[in-house]
Amino acid sequence: MFEKLQAPPPDKILSLISAYAEDGRAGKIDLGVGVYRDETGATPVLASVREAERRLLAAQTTKSYLGMGGDPTFCRVIVPLVFGADAPAERIRALQTPGGSGALSILMGFAARLTSRIHIPEPSWGNHAAIARHVGLEIVRYPYFDAATGRVDFPAMKAALERAEPGDLVLLHGCCHNPTGADLTRGEWSELAGVLAERKLLALVDIAYQGFGDGLEEDAWAVRHLAGLLPEMLVASSCSKNFGIYRDRTGAAFVLGRSPEEAAIAEAQLMAEARTGYSMPPDHGAAVVRIILEDADLTARWRNEVETMRRRIADLRRGLAEAFRRRTNSGAYDFLTENRGMFSLIGVTPEEALRLRQEFGVYLVDDGRINIAGLKEDQIDAFVEAVVTVKG
Numbered sequence: 001m002f003e004k005l006q007a008p009p010p011d012k013i014l015s016l017i018s019a020y021a022e023d024g025r026a027g028k029i030d031l032g033v034g035v036y037r038d039e040t041g042a043t044p045v046l047a048s049v050r051e052a053e054r055r056l057l058a059a060q061t062t063k064s065y066l067g068m069g070g071d072p073t074f075c076r077v078i079v080p081l082v083f084g085a086d087a088p089a090e091r092i093r094a095l096q097t098p099g100g101s102g103a104l105s106i107l108m109g110f111a112a113r114l115t116s117r118i119h120i121p122e123p124s125w126g127n128h129a130a131i132a133r134h135v136g137l138e139i140v141r142y143p144y145f146d147a148a149t150g151r152v153d154f155p156a157m158k159a160a161l162e163r164a165e166p167g168d169l170v171l172l173h174g175c176c177h178n179p180t181g182a183d184l185t186r187g188e189w190s191e192l193a194g195v196l197a198e199r200k201l202l203a204l205v206d207i208a209y210q211g212f213g214d215g216l217e218e219d220a221w222a223v224r225h226l227a228g229l230l231p232e233m234l235v236a237s238s239c240s241k242n243f244g245i246y247r248d249r250t251g252a253a254f255v256l257g258r259s260p261e262e263a264a265i266a267e268a269q270l271m272a273e274a275r276t277g278y279s280m281p282p283d284h285g286a287a288v289v290r291i292i293l294e295d296a297d298l299t300a301r302w303r304n305e306v307e308t309m310r311r312r313i314a315d316l317r318r319g320l321a322e323a324f325r326r327r328t329n330s331g332a333y334d335f336l337t338e339n340r341g342m343f344s345l346i347g348v349t350p351e352e353a354l355r356l357r358q359e360f361g362v363y364l365v366d367d368g369r370i371n372i373a374g375l376k377e378d379q380i381d382a383f384v385e386a387v388v389t390v391k392g
């Protein structure tokens with residue numbers, strides 16, 4: 001039977017990893033895969049995570065099943081991290097999930113029982129549409145990014161969502177938009193909240209980079225603002241980046257209900273969704289996050305480490321924009337300092353991206369997405385020179 005199968009198209013980002021590894025050039029630059037890198041190019045295990053792992057190893061007495069929602073303590077402590085200390089906690093239920101991707105899968109699967117359509121920004125992280133398609137949602141793209149300015153085209157976005165049908169699902173990036181790095185302003189989020197409420201749209205906020213933009217609290221502002229205004233909402237969060245536990249697969253799916261009772265029923269439905277997907281989430285990463293967030297000292301150490309990562313990204317953004325300014329004598333790349341998180345679109349065509357790879361050993365995604373954290377300080381000028389050269 002397998003002779004009927006066709007190979008799926010290779011994942012563009014993952015295939016960059018092997019191409020980069022095989023490249024023997026000394027000055028090669030890897031701006032492809034979306035993981036944080038420190039100044040040495042490593043994606044380190046955070047010291048707070050190591051300490052939590054040490055404690056976990058010493059204290060864990062069983063590896064028996066927990067349940068479809070994972071570790072109840074993780075589910076309790078992750079709520080204030082995302083929704084803030086003043087969260088309407090009685091109307092929120094959280095499920096531990098295998099990464100942000102697991103959260104998105106069960107939330108979209110859940111939503112597909114209530115509605116048939118999802119609005120996704122153009123562009124967005126590729127897996128959003130892939131998961132939506134998988135659960136049978138019809139995908140409508142809303143305009144998001146203005147390539148000419150490197151900023152959000154909010155009037156176009158708002159106008160498109162004003163035309164959405166009541167009950168439609170709307171996917172929003174809570175902060176650090178992937179791949180553009182362009183986020184809404186607080187004023188725009190407030191206007192958007194009005195549209196969501198008036199049009200009775202169900203927001204699904206994906207927050208995968210909390211702490212990489214303006215800070216852990218600042219980056220959750222939009223989620224918290226919407227949670228204060230909307231009767232119902234879904235949120236997918238990821239611990240992959242801010243705890244640096246990518247392969248441990250840790251995230252959370254949140255449902256905000258009209259009442260505690262409705263939230264509890266929605267939670268039970270999410271558990272049923274998990275049961276048929278993966279049954280139960282892996283424990284290790286969530287146990288680490290729980291240990292960190294339950295201990296004030298460890299939390300403080302972790303927050304410092306997130307701040308160090310955030311600062312490095314912000315410094316690189318500044319350095320890159322300045323280097324472009326010097327080289328081009330223009331502010332054409334100033335958007336790099338306004339963008340938030342690890343990604344920006346550098347504005348190259350797939351052909352130019354190929355030239356960057358072949359002629360300069362600069363690896364980036366075909367759509368021109370760069371992972372800022374992949375740059376080392378001393379590579380900035382070479383990168384700028386390569387981009388300016390291929391763009392003629």
Ligand code: PMP
Nearest residue numbers: 099100101125178206208238240
């Ligand atoms: N949402 C966005 C926008 C992402 O970029 C990612 C990671 N690339 C995720 C969700 C999910 O990450 P993970 O499943 O690794 O937690």
